[in-house]
Amino acid sequence: MLTDKVRNAVKKLKPYVPGKSKEEIARSYGVDPKHIIKLGSNENPWGASPKIKDEIIKELDKLHQYPEPINPKLMEELSKFLNVGEENIIVGGDGADEVIDVIFKTFVDRGDEVVIPIPTFTQYRVSASIYDAKIVWARYDKENEFKLDVDSVLNNISNRTKVVFLCSPNNPTGNIIDNKDIEKIIKETDALVVVDHAYIEYSQRKYDWTEKAPKFDNVIVLRTFSKVFGLAGMRVGYGVANEEIINYLMRVKPIFSLTRLSQVCAITALRDRDFFEKCVKEGIKSREMLYNGLKKFKDIKVYPSEANYLLVELKTMKSREFCEELLKRGVIVRDCSSFDGLGDNYVRISIGTFEEIKRFLNILKEIIS
C-alpha cells in the first residue's frame, strides 16, 4: 500500500481547499466579474507599473531559455532600493513563501521548535506542519489592540528553538511590533528571528528593519513584490540578512524558480519609483478613507493599521454570514475564522481604489448598522 509510505506529518495535514477566483464568485453568485470588488487578498488596487508591458515584450524571444539563477540587474536594483549589499539579499521565485520554505529547509529538522505568536500569517504554521516542527504558540494580545506579548515569545524559547516568526505589520491585525520589542527578542535568543515586512511600505520608515538586519547574526527580514508593487501574480519575494545566513539559504534554494518574466517585472517595478511612491501614498489614503468609513458603523470595531488592510471585529454577526452577504453583492473580503487564535467574528478588509471603497461602504449599509 502506497499510503503506508506517506509521511505521518502529511497524513495529519488537512487537504488544501483553494480560495475562489473572481470568475468562480461571478458564476456562483450571478455577478458580473467586472463589478466585483476584491478586498480580500491585500493586493494593490492600482496594479503594477505601466512600464512593465514594453519590457515584457522585449523578453518574449527568450522564454525558451532557463532563467538566470541570480539576475545581476535585479540584485543591483534591489541593493539600491534597500540600501544593503547584494550579498545580503536572497530572492525567491514563489514570493516570500519560497523564502519561508527555504528557511525551514535550512534550519528545521523534525521535532525542532518554532515560535509563532498568533493571530498571524498562516503560512508559518503550514510550513511548520509540513516540516514536522514542534509549533510553540505565543500571542498578540487581543485585550491590548493585538500588541505583541513579548514575554509570551521569550518564555517559550528553548534550546531547540530554531526560528521565531514576527510579522510586522502583522497580518491580519495590521499593527506594528515596537522596535525595542524586536530588538529584545533578537538579543535574548540565538534562534533565527524572521521579521516579516510584507507590508512595511505602508508603515512609518522608523519601523523598517531591512537596513539593520545584516548587522545582526540571527535576523532575516522578509519582503515582497506582491503588495505595494502590484505583482502578486508574478511571485517575487526576498529576504535580507547577513551574508552568512544568505549563503546557507542559497545552498538549498531552488535554482531556477524565478521566471524570466517575473525578473523583468521586478526590475521594472523597482525602476519606476514614481509609480511606487504614488501607490504608497494613495494606498495610505485609501486605508484612511476605509478606516473613517468603517468607524461610523456602531456594530463594527475597527483596529488601527499600518498595512494595506484593516482588521474588523463584528459585534453582532458571525464573519461567515457577513462575508456571504457581501459575496452576494459582489464584494470579496477575508473571513478570518481560519486564522489560529482569532474567533469567528473577525474580518480583514483590504484597501481598494477610492471608487471601490465608496461603493463598498454603501453596500455595507445594507448588511450591518
Added chain:
Amino acid sequence: MLTDKVRNAVKKLKPYVPGKSKEEIARSYGVDPKHIIKLGSNENPWGASPKIKDEIIKELDKLHQYPEPINPKLMEELSKFLNVGEENIIVGGDGADEVIDVIFKTFVDRGDEVVIPIPTFTQYRVSASIYDAKIVWARYDKENEFKLDVDSVLNNISNRTKVVFLCSPNNPTGNIIDNKDIEKIIKETDALVVVDHAYIEYSQRKYDWTEKAPKFDNVIVLRTFSKVFGLAGMRVGYGVANEEIINYLMRVKPIFSLTRLSQVCAITALRDRDFFEKCVKEGIKSREMLYNGLKKFKDIKVYPSEANYLLVELKTMKSREFCEELLKRGVIVRDCSSFDGLGDNYVRISIGTFEEIKRFLNILKEIIS
C-alpha cells in the same frame, strides 16, 4: 552562534555555483552574445509558440492579483493533451523540480531511502541530500549503451525505500528504459516509482507511460513545458498519477507558485498544436543531423538518443578542456563531469537550429579529429 542552528544536512551540502549566462560568457570570452550557440541546456531552439505574445498582453492588467491556485483552463487543456483526468494531474510552479520537491515533502523523512540509478538528472540527488534521505545508488550500464541495470535497482530496494527515480529518456545518456523493465520495477516494489518523462515528446509514442500511470497505485510520471514547448524560462512542470497520490501531493504543494503569465504561456502552448508538432519534428531532424555529423569524428563516440540532446564520449580529451575550447569559440555545451557516475570525458550536446548545428560542426573541426 547561528551556525549551530543550521541543519547538519545543509552543512554537508556544497554551496551552489550558478552556471554562466550568455551575457557572462560573452563578457569573459569577448564574443558577441548574438553569435553564441547555446547547446548546453536542452532547450527548444525554435522558442515558444508565437501566439503567446497576444495572450500575455491580455493578462497584464491582472498581475497584481494572486494567481489561481488551480487554473481550470490549464487543467482542461492538459487533460485533453494527455488523455488523462484532471484529477490525475498536479502542476508545479518551478517546473518538474517543484514536483520533485513536493514528492520528497510527501514521502521522505530523514533517513528514508531513495534509489537513484546513475548517471542521471542531478536534481534527484540534490533534493535527496536536502531532505537527508539515504541515497542508494543503482546504475545505468556504461558497458551496455547505458541500458538500465534492472537488478541494480531491484536488489537495492528495501522496506525503507520510499522513492525510485527512473529517467526515460535518461538525462544525460539519452536512452529509453524498456517498458517491461519499468513494469517489473513497479510491480516488485510498493515504493513510489517516478518516471521522469521530461524529454518523452522526442521519443517513440510506445514508450510513453503518461496514460498508464493513473492505473497503478505507485507511479508518477513527470513532464515539463521546459523542453519541446520552449518555456524553460517560465517554469511549468507537472506530474501524472492516480488520484490518491495527487491528493497527497496537493496537501504540501505551494499554493500560488505558478505565476499568472506562466499559466497563460502553458495554456497557449497547448492550444498551438501545429507549432508543437513542428518543434517535435524539426527537433528530431536536428538530433539526426547532429548525430550524423558527430559520427564522422574518429575521436568521439556518440550514443544514440531518444531525447533532444546527445551524449558524447571524448576519446582523446578531457571534457573540461573540450568545453573551454568551445566556449572560446562561442559555443556552450554541457560538461558532464559533474554527473555522478560518469567520468571526466563526457559531454552532452543539445539540438539547435539547423544553421546552429552546421556552424557547430564546423567549429568542432578546429578542436577534435
